[in-house]
Amino acid sequence: MKKSLILFALFTTLGLQAISAQEAKWIFYPGEFEIWAAKKISQQRTERNQPHPTMWRLDAPFGQIGFRKQMSLAKPEQASIWVDGRYTIETSITGHLFDFDPLNFTLPAGEYEFVVLVENFNGLPSILFKSESYVSDETWFTDSHSRDYIQASSAHFTDPAFPPSTYALETEAIQCTVLESSPTHMLVDFGKNTFGFPILHGAKGDGKIMVYYGESKEEALAEKLAETWDVVTIDRAKAENDTLDTKAFRYIQIVKDPSVTVEGISALYEYLPVEYRGSFTSSDELINRIYDVSMYTFHLTARECHLDGIKRDRWPWSGDALQSYLMNFYTFFDEDVNKRTLWGLRGHEPFKTHINFILDYSFYWIIGVYYHYIYTADAEFVKRIYPRMVGTMDFCIGRLNENGMVQGKSGDWVFVDWAPISKDGELSFQQLLLIQSLKTMKECADIVGDKATSDKMQQLYDEKFAQFDDAFWSDKFNAFIHTRVNGEPTDEITRYTNMFAILFDAVSDQRKQIIKESVILNNDILPITTPYMKFYELAALCEIGEHAQVLSFVKDYWGDMLNLGATTFWETFDPTESGEKHYEMYGRPFGKSLCHAWGANPVYLFGRYFMGVYPTAPGYKEYTIAPALGGLKWMKGSVPTPQGDIKVEMTQKKITVTTVGTGGTLKFKSKNTPKTNLGTIVKGDDNEYTLKLDRAGATYEVTYK
C-alpha cells in the first residue's frame, strides 16, 4: 500500500513516455533519503502513550538542496519537472524561470548549467526531470547550499506521483481471534507477535476507548502497565473505523466507556517487502522451528532501518545493527535497509558525540560499512559515505587519551555488554575495536583511492596493534586481559576481547588455540548471558570448530523460548526464571522486548557457520563454503549473494553445492578419500580437503565420510 500523494498538484503523465526514452529517476543529495527514513522510524517510539524522542541527535535531511546539470542543446526542447518542495529554476541563459508549466516548459538552446534550488524542511528535497536529451539521474550534481557539489543519488523511485518521501513499507490486512468480550472490554489474539496499524472497527458513540497492547497476554491485560497503549476518543453517531499508529503486539485489549460501541478489531500488518532468499532445514525439527521463528523475528525488526526491537526501543542502535547487517546477508540480502541504517546512524556533520552516545558503537559503525561492502561489493556506497567515515575516525582519534589509547570521556557511554565487568581505564576491548576500525578505514580508503588516508591508517593500525598486543596480552593468563588502569594491567580476564580477537582474525592460529583453552572453553571465566554478546561467542565457538556445542546451546536456549510459547525471539532470556518474570526488564513488568533483532541470531549462525558460506572477496567474487553438520544428520539450504543463491546440502556422506560465479572454494573434512562429480579435490593437512568451485551455476557433489 502506497500512501496517496497530497504534496503535488494534479498532473498528467500523458505523452511523457514519448519525450524520453531514458529512465528519469527521483534524485536527491547522497544519504538524505536514508537519513529521512531513519528519522521517520526513530520518531515513532512511544511508551505508555507518551512520545519518547531519541536521547542522541537525530538529523533531519538538509532543508535546501541544489540540483545541477550541465546542458548543451543545439535547439530548444521541451522538458518536465516534478519537485518535492518549493523551488526555483535558473539557467545562465534565461535567468530564473517564471510563469512556466512545470510539465511542459522550454529548455533554451546553448551551453549552460541548469539549476534547480529546492527547499523542503519537512520532507526530503528531491526532483524528477525529463526532456528529450536529459533525464535526472546520478550524473547530476547536487549541493546542500554549502558549496559542496557532489553527484546525486537515487533509490528506485521513478514514478512522478511517488517521490522518495512517499516511501512506506507494505501492509496487509490481518485478523485476530476474540478471546474475551464484554460490554466494556475485549481481548483479542493475532496468533503470533506482529507489528502494524491496529484498526478499531465500527466505533461510534461518545466516550473513550483504552487500547492496551501486549506481546504477551499478561501485558495486554496489565492495562496501563503495558509498555504501549493508546487512548481513542470517539464522538460520533455513525460507525467508522479508526486506524491507529503502528505498534508491536500479539494481543490487544480494549476497555471502553459503555457509551461507546466497537464492532471489532483487526490490523494492517506492516512489513518490509523482501524475499526469503536464505533458507535452512535440517534433520532436527526443533532447529528448523528455531530457524523459522528467527527469520520471522528478523523480518519484523528489519524495516525502514534495522531496529533493536519492535515494541521497544524501535530505534536503530549501531551495536545491534551490526548483527542485523550480517543476518540480512543470510536471509533477504536487502542492501537498502543496511544502507538506510548506516546513513541514519551517522547523520550529518558536525559529529559531536559517539553514535548512540556509545563509544563502542562508533567503531561498530565503521566496521559495519566494510561488512556491507564485503558482502555486496557496493563501492559506490562506500564512496558516498566515506567522508563521514573519515569524520567519525577523526573524532575517535581526537579523543584518544594521553597514552594514545581509547578511553571513555565525559558523555561517552562505555558499554561492551550488560555484565558485571570493569569499565575503568583503558579497556582492551575498545582498543581492539579501534584497531579493527583502522583496518576498515584503510580498506575503504583503498576503495575510494585515498592514498594518503590509506597510508595513515595502515601506519596507525600497525602502531596501535603493537601497542594493544604489548599492553594486553598476558603470557601468565594466556589471554588478553580486560583492562589497564593508570597504565597498570589488572588481573581481570573476560571473554570479549579474546573472542573478538578470533573473530577479527587478529591473532595467529596458534594463539586462537591457546585462547580457546584458556578463555572460550574455560568455565571459570565470567559467562556471557546476553544474546547480544552470545552472537559473537557462538560465532567464535564455530570459528574454533565447536559446532556441536553451539547446536546444543541453540536447542536449549532458543528451544526453551519456543517451549514458553515464543512466536518471536526475545531481547534476553533466563531459563531459570518463570511465569511473568520472563517479561520483566529495566524495572518494568513488561519492559522486555519479545521481538528483538539479536534474538534472531540463528539465521546468521546456520548460514555462516553450519552451511559455512561467506565471501572472501567483495560481493562473493570469491567465497568459501565450509559446511559443518555439528551433529545434525543432514541440512539443506541457500545463502543469497549478489549473483544469485548458493545452495548447500549436506548429509553425513555427501555434500552438494550449487555455485554462483566462478570464485568458490569448498572446504570440508573427510576420514576417507572424498570424490566429486566436477573439479579436483585437493588434500590439505589432517583430514582437510578443498575443492575449487570454478564453474558458475554448477552443482558439485562430493562424497565423503
Next chain:
Amino acid sequence: MKKSLILFALFTTLGLQAISAQEAKWIFYPGEFEIWAAKKISQQRTERNQPHPTMWRLDAPFGQIGFRKQMSLAKPEQASIWVDGRYTIETSITGHLFDFDPLNFTLPAGEYEFVVLVENFNGLPSILFKSESYVSDETWFTDSHSRDYIQASSAHFTDPAFPPSTYALETEAIQCTVLESSPTHMLVDFGKNTFGFPILHGAKGDGKIMVYYGESKEEALAEKLAETWDVVTIDRAKAENDTLDTKAFRYIQIVKDPSVTVEGISALYEYLPVEYRGSFTSSDELINRIYDVSMYTFHLTARECHLDGIKRDRWPWSGDALQSYLMNFYTFFDEDVNKRTLWGLRGHEPFKTHINFILDYSFYWIIGVYYHYIYTADAEFVKRIYPRMVGTMDFCIGRLNENGMVQGKSGDWVFVDWAPISKDGELSFQQLLLIQSLKTMKECADIVGDKATSDKMQQLYDEKFAQFDDAFWSDKFNAFIHTRVNGEPTDEITRYTNMFAILFDAVSDQRKQIIKESVILNNDILPITTPYMKFYELAALCEIGEHAQVLSFVKDYWGDMLNLGATTFWETFDPTESGEKHYEMYGRPFGKSLCHAWGANPVYLFGRYFMGVYPTAPGYKEYTIAPALGGLKWMKGSVPTPQGDIKVEMTQKKITVTTVGTGGTLKFKSKNTPKTNLGTIVKGDDNEYTLKLDRAGATYEVTYK
C-alpha cells in the same frame, strides 16, 4: 494580531498564579528562537509567483532539545508544564513519567535532575514550567542532544498559550484608493510604499484573479513583468475574503476572469512594533522630510530580521545588516531584531561557507556583534554567541593564503562593492576587515573571559596590522593601495580601504588628514555610486569634518528621490536616469527595490554625525555628544540609549543637551568663550571645547559662537 494556537490542547490557567509567584518563561536553546525567526522570514521570498529559496544554507532550529533542572524538594509538590513539541519527562527518582496531567502532576520529594526531552522538527522546541519551588528560566540547562549542556535562553514569552513559535509581527488594517476599475480589472493605490497581507474582499464566482504588485504604478501595470504577483483561483458562490501572503507594494492591480467578482481590496500592514525613540528636526524642511521617509523606510525593513529590501530579496544580508544594526541604535533601539539577525545569519555548525557566501560578510558579522555590544552592553548576548564567533574566525584564519593574507578561494564571493574595481590577489580592504575582526574577537574574548583567545587575537592583530601597513600603505600615493597581485602592489587606489581606515580609527590623525586630501576629497579617485558604500563614505566625510558637503549631498541625492515621488528610499539611485529607467535593475524592468534598508542611511547620519551622539563605553556608560550643524540653522532631536533618550538641540548660538547617566562628554567648537549653566567647560586645541556631562537626567545649556 497574534496567530491562534492550534498546537496545544485546551487548557485552563486557573489557579496557576496561585501556584507560583516567580515568573515562568518559555525557554529554549540559546539562539534557536532567533534562528527560527530568521528561517521563517528568509523563506518568504517569491519572484513572479515562484518561490525563491536562499542560495546559502538556511538552518532550521535543532529538532530535539533537552531541558534540565536540578531539583531539591523536601516534600512532593504539584507542577504544570507546557511544551511546544512531542516530549517525555524523566527524573532519576521516578524514571519516565506516564499517564500524567501536564497541567497538574506531582514532582517527587528528593534531590534529582528533572529532564524534559522535546522533539519538534517543524517549529521550535521550547517549554514553560511552573511549580511552587521552580519555574522555567535561564537557570535551566539545555542541550541539543549532543552532550552540549548550556544555560537556556528566553525571549519575553511567558503566556502558556503563546510559545515562541507563535511569534508574529503586529498588523493593522490599511485602505487604498481605487485609481482604475473595469469589469475585469482594478488598480488601487495605498498612498505610500508598504508591506503586508493583501486582502481581496468578497470574491466569488469561478475563475482566476491575477494580482500584480507594484512599488511603482508602472510595475503594477506591467503585470507579469512585475517582480511579484499572485494567482488566486476562486470557485465558490458565496463571497469571501482572501488574505494573501505578505508582499511589498504601493499599488495593486487585479486582472480577473469576468466570471469572478471582487468587491474591493485592502491590506493588513505588517510591522515590527517599535517606538520611534530617535528623532531629528531641523531648520531645513527637505532634510526633515528625508529623515522621516528614511525612518519609515528603515521601519519597513526592520522585521523578524533586518532585510535588505521588502520587495527583493527579503533576506538578511550581513553587509546590509551591519548598517541596519547602527541605524537601529539611532531610531528604535530594538535590540531583539539585531540579535535575531546576527544569530540567523550565523546559524549552526558546521560553518562551511562565508556568510551569504561573501568573504567580506563573515567579517562584517563578527564586527556587528561588537557594534551591538558597544551600544547595548549586552554581555550575555556576547557570551552566548561567542563560540560561533570563534568558529567563524577559525574558518577565516583557516583560509588565509600562503602569505597569511585574506584572499578569495573557490566558492567565495569577493564583493567589496558594485563597482569596476579589481578583485584579484590580496585586497587591502579584506585585510582591513580581518584586522578589525581580530580586534573585535579580542574585545569579545575579554568580555567572556577567554584569556587564551584574547592573547592569540591580540598577537594576530599586531602581526596582521603590521603586515597590512607594510604591504599596502604607499608613500608615493599617500594612500592605501587597493590590491597586491602575486606579491606585487598595483597602482590602483580606491576609496574603500582608505575610508574604512578612518572609520575603524586604524590610522593616526595625521594620516587621516593625508588620506582626506589624497583620497576622500580627491575627485580623480573612482567615485562611490552605491548607497551601500555611500553609507561609509558619508560617515568618513563627517569624521573629517565635512558635514556641509554631506548635507549638500543628502539634499541632492535623497531630495531627488523625493522629487520623483519616492515614499521610501531606494536600493540605488542615479539622478541622470529618467522615467521607468529608475525602476530597472539586474536586467529586469522593475528589479530595483524601492524600499531598501541602506537607503535609510540619513537616520544614522543625523543621529551619529550631526547630533553627534555615540557611546565610548558599552551601553552608553560613557558617551560623546559632538554636535555639528553642517550649515543648518538649527537642529533638535533625540538618540535612544539603554538608560533613556539623550536630547540634543543646537542653534548657531546655543547647544542644549539632556543627559542619561553620568558619563557624557559634550564636544564642540566656538569662536568665542562659551558659557554653561552646569559644569565646567574645558578649552582644548584651536577652538575646541569639552564639557563633562556628569549629572544624570540633567539639561546642560551652552552658549557659543
